[in-house]
Amino acid sequence: MRRATGVDFTHYRQTTILRRIQRRMVVHKIDKLEDYAKFLQSKPPETKALYQDMLINVTSFFRGPRVFEALKATVFPAIQRNLARERGIRVWTPGCASGEETYSVAMALLEFLGDRASQTPIQFFGTDVSESSVARARNGVYPENIQVDVSAERLRRFFNKAEGGYRVSKTIRDMCIFAQHNVLNDPPFSRMDLICCRNLLIYLEPVLQGKVISVFHYALRPSGFLVLGSSEGLGGTTGLFAVEDRTHKIFSKKAGATHQAVAFSLNSQAERREYGPMPMPARHPDANWNYAEAQKEFDRRLLTQYTPATVFVNEDMEIIHTRGNVNRYLKLAPGKPSLSLLKMAREGLLVELRNAIAKAKKENVVVGKRNLQVKNGNGDGAAATHSTRLVNIDVIPVSLSSVKELYFMVIFQEAPQEPSRETAVRRTRATEETGAASRRTAKLEEELAATKEYLQSVIETQEATNEELQSANEEILSSNEELQSTNEEMETAKEELQSANEELTTVNDELRNRNVEITQINNDLINLLSSIDIAVIMIGSDLTIRRFTPKAQKFLGLIPGDLGRPLSNINPSIEIADLQEMVQQVVSDFRTHERELTDRMGVHYQFKILPYRTMENKIDGAVITIVDIAPDKPGIEPKSSN
Numbered sequence: 248m249r250r251a252t253g254v255d256f257t258h259y260r261q262t263t264i265l266r267r268i269q270r271r272m273v274v275h276k277i278d279k280l281e282d283y284a285k286f287l288q289s290k291p292p293e294t295k296a297l298y299q300d301m302l303i304n305v306t307s308f309f310r311g312p313r314v315f316e317a318l319k320a321t322v323f324p325a326i327q328r329n330l331a332r333e334r335g336i337r338v339w340t341p342g343c344a345s346g347e348e349t350y351s352v353a354m355a356l357l358e359f360l361g362d363r364a365s366q367t368p369i370q371f372f373g374t375d376v377s378e379s380s381v382a383r384a385r386n387g388v389y390p391e392n393i394q395v396d397v398s399a400e401r402l403r404r405f406f407n408k409a410e411g412g413y414r415v416s417k418t419i420r421d422m423c424i425f426a427q428h429n430v431l432n433d434p435p436f437s438r439m440d441l442i443c444c445r446n447l448l449i450y451l452e453p454v455l456q457g458k459v460i461s462v463f464h465y466a467l468r469p470s471g472f473l474v475l476g477s478s479e480g481l482g483g484t485t486g487l488f489a490v491e492d493r494t495h496k497i498f499s500k501k502a503g504a505t506h507q508a509v510a511f512s513l514n515s516q517a518e519r520r521e522y523g524p525m526p527m528p529a530r531h532p533d534a535n536w537n538y539a540e541a542q543k544e545f546d547r548r549l550l551t552q553y554t555p556a557t558v559f560v561n562e563d564m565e566i567i568h569t570r571g572n573v574n575r576y577l578k579l580a581p582g583k584p585s586l587s588l589l590k591m592a593r594e595g596l597l598v599e600l601r602n603a604i605a606k607a608k609k610e611n612v613v614v615g616k617r618n619l620q621v622k623n624g625n626g627d628g629a630a631a632t633h634s635t636r637l638v639n640i641d642v643i644p645v646s647l648s649s650v651k652e653l654y655f656m657v658i659f660q661e662a663p664q665e666p667s668r669e670t671a672v673r674r675t676r677a678t679e680e681t682g683a684a685s686r687r688t689a690k691l692e693e694e695l696a697a698t699k700e701y702l703q704s705v706i707e708t709q710e711a712t713n714e715e716l717q718s719a720n721e722e723i724l725s726s727n728e729e730l731q732s733t734n735e736e737m738e739t740a741k742e743e744l745q746s747a748n749e750e751l752t753t754v755n756d757e758l759r760n761r762n763v764e765i766t767q768i769n770n771d772l773i774n775l776l777s778s779i780d781i782a783v784i785m786i787g788s789d790l791t792i793r794r795f796t797p798k799a800q801k802f803l804g805l806i807p808g809d810l811g812r813p814l815s816n817i818n819p820s821i822e823i824a825d826l827q828e829m830v831q832q833v834v835s836d837f838r839t840h841e842r843e844l845t846d847r848m849g850v851h852y853q854f855k856i857l858p859y860r861t862m863e864n865k866i867d868g869a870v871i872t873i874v875d876i877a878p879d880k881p882g883i884e885p886k887s888s889n
C-alpha cells in the first residue's frame with residue numbers, strides 16, 4: 248500500500264484496517280488473508296480500491312452542529328480580538344474529506360463576522376490525503392440531500408442551485424484553498440488561528456496521534472485554537488494545549504509549552520522515512536566575532552553560575568524552564584518521566600511548595616516560605632541521604648503580555664544555618680513533633696497519588712473505548728452510505744426493468760391481437776383456397792412449393808408432404824414444358840407469363856404464372872394458376888389416378 252499510494256498505514260488503528268480488508272475480501276469472495284495478499288499483489292486496481300476503503304471519508308455539513316455554536320461562542324470572539332495584531336484570519340481543516348467541514352466552518356465564521364467579514368482577510372485551508380476527495384471539495388458541488396444538514400437560510404445565503412444539487416457560492420469557494428496533504432509527514436501549514444481536525448485521530452494509533460497533535464501545536468499561532476472530534480482527545484500530549492471546552496473538544500495552544508521535534512519530509516512520498524531519526528541542520532561556527540552572540544553566552548554563564556536555582560512553571564505546575572543548580576531541590580521521580588514540579592520536588596518541599604503556588608495563583612502575589620526542611624539526596628553529591636538542610640522558597644507569579652496563561656517563577660535558596668546550640672535543640676524537638684505528622688501526610692499523599700494514577704488509567708481506558716466505538720461507528724456510517732448508494736442503483740435498475748416490462752406487456756398485447764388477425768386471415772385463406780375450383784400453387788423465391796389448392800393436387804400430382812419441396816421434384820399430370828425455367832423467369836423479370844395448355848384428352852386450360860408480390864411490393868416467388876377454359880367438356884383424368 249505504501250509503495251502504491253505513498254501513504255503509510257503502519258500505525259493506523261489495526262482493528263479498522265482489518266475490518267476494511269475483510270470488507271474487500273467479502274467483495275471478492277476470498278476467505279484467507281494470504282489469498283487476499285496475493286490477489287492484491289497481482290491486481291493493481293485493487294490496491295486503489297483498498298486505499299479508498301481505508302480512508303473512510305464519511306462527512307457532512309455542520310456535523311455535530313453544537314460544535315459550530317461553541318465556535319461562535321468561544322473561539323471566534325477570541326480570534327476577532329486578536330485581529331488587530333494578526334491582520335487576517337487563517338483556519339485549517341486537515342482531513343477535510345470532500346470539503347463539507349471546511350465550508351461549514353467558513354459559513355459559521357462568516358455568520359459570526361456579519362458585515363465585518365468584508366473588511367477581514369480570511370483564508371480557509373482544507374486538506375486531505377485523498378486526491379479524489381480534495382477534487383470533490385474544490386468543485387464544491389453537493390447533492391440535493393444536503394438539505395437535511397443545511398438550513399434553508401444557509402442554502403439561500405451560501406449556495407447556488409446546480410445540476411443535481413447545490414454548489415457552494417463563489418465568494419466562499421474563493422476563500423477556501425484545498426490541497427492534497429498528508430498530515431503525518433507533509434510540512435504543516437503555519438500561523439493558524441484555528442485548526443479543526445475532527446474524526447481523523449480516531450483512525451490512528453496513539454503514537455501517530457501524539458505526532459499529529461505536536462504538528463498542530465507547531466502550526467498554530469500563540470493564541471490559536473484546536474478542535475477535535477467528539478471521541479478524540481489529546482492523549483499523552485496534554486502539556487501542549489489547555490482545555491477551553493471539554494464537551495466540544497475545544498483546546499487552546501499553551502504558548503510556553505515545547506512540542507516534540509516533528510519530522511516533516513520534503514522528499515517525494517516514495518522516499519519518505521516515516522519514523523527514522525530527524526536530521527538536524529549542522530550549525531557551522533561563525534568565524535566572525537558576533538557581539539550579540541557573545542553577550543548571550545556571557546549572560547548564560549552568569550545566569551547558570553550565579554543565579555539561585557529557579558524553575559519556571561505553568562499553571563499545571565509543569566516545569567518549562569530552569570536556571571541554576573536545581574538538582575538540590577528537584578529530582579527525577581521513578582516511573583514514567585514527568586516534568587511536574589510536584590512529582591520532582593525533593594522530600595520536605597512538596598506540601599509547602601504546593602500551598603505557596605496555590606496562594607500565589609489565587610491572590611497573584613509573591614509568596615515566600617522559610618526554613619523548610621529538605622532531605623539531602625544524591626543530587627547533593629557530598630551530603631548523606633538521611634541528613635536534612637533548610638531551604639527558603641519564593642513563588643513569584645509572572646504574566647506575559649502575549650498570553651493569558653499565568654506562569655510562576657519558583658526560587659530555591661539555602662537558608663542561613665542557625666549557629667546556636669539552643670536553636671539546634673529547638674529544631675530537633677520540632678523535627679520530632681512534626682515527624683509523625685509529616686509521615687502521615689506522606690502516606691496520605693502516596694495513597695492520593697495511587698488513586699489518581701488509577702483514576703487516570705480508568706479515564707484512558709474509557710477514552711480508548713470511546714475512540715474505538717466512534718471509529719466503528721464511522722465505518723458503519725460509511726458502509727451504510729455504500730448500501731444506500733447500492734440501494735439507489737438497484738432502485739434505478741428496478742425502475743428500468745419495470746419500464747422494460749411494461750413495454751414488453753404492450754408489445755405482447757399487440758402481438759396477441761396481430762396473432763388473432765393472422766389466424767383469421769389464415770382461416771379465410773384456407774377456406775378460400777379449398778373452396779375455389781382453380782388450381783393455385785404458390786412458389787417461394789427459392790422455387791419451393793409453399794401452398795396449393797386441392798385442384799392443384801389433382802393437376803400436378805401433389806401430396807401434402809410436398810409442401811417445402813423444390814418445384815423440380817414434382818411430376819405434373821399435364822405436360823408443362825420448361826415449368827421451372829418459366830417460374831424463374833417470372834421471379835426475375837416480374838412479368839406475368841400466360842399460355843394455353845391442352846391435355847391428352849384435348850381439354851384446354853389457361854396456364855398463368857404471376858409474380859408473388861408482398862405488401863411492401865417486393866417479389867417473393869410466384870403464383871401458378873391453371874383454369875379449365877372449357878368446363879362443359881369432360882374433365883381430364885390426372886396422370887396420378889391412372
Ligand SMILES: C[S@@+](CC[C@H](N)C(=O)[O-])C[C@H]1O[C@@H](n2cnc3c(N)ncnc32)[C@H](O)[C@@H]1O
Nearest residue numbers: 302304305306342344375376377429430445446
Ligand atoms: C472520517 S473523515 C473525516 C471528515 C471530516 N473531518 C469530518 O469529521 O466530517 C477522515 C478523513 O481523514 C483523511 N485522512 C486519513 N489519513 C490522513 C492523513 N494521514 N492525512 C490527511 N488526511 C487523512 C481521510 O482521507 C478522510 O477523508
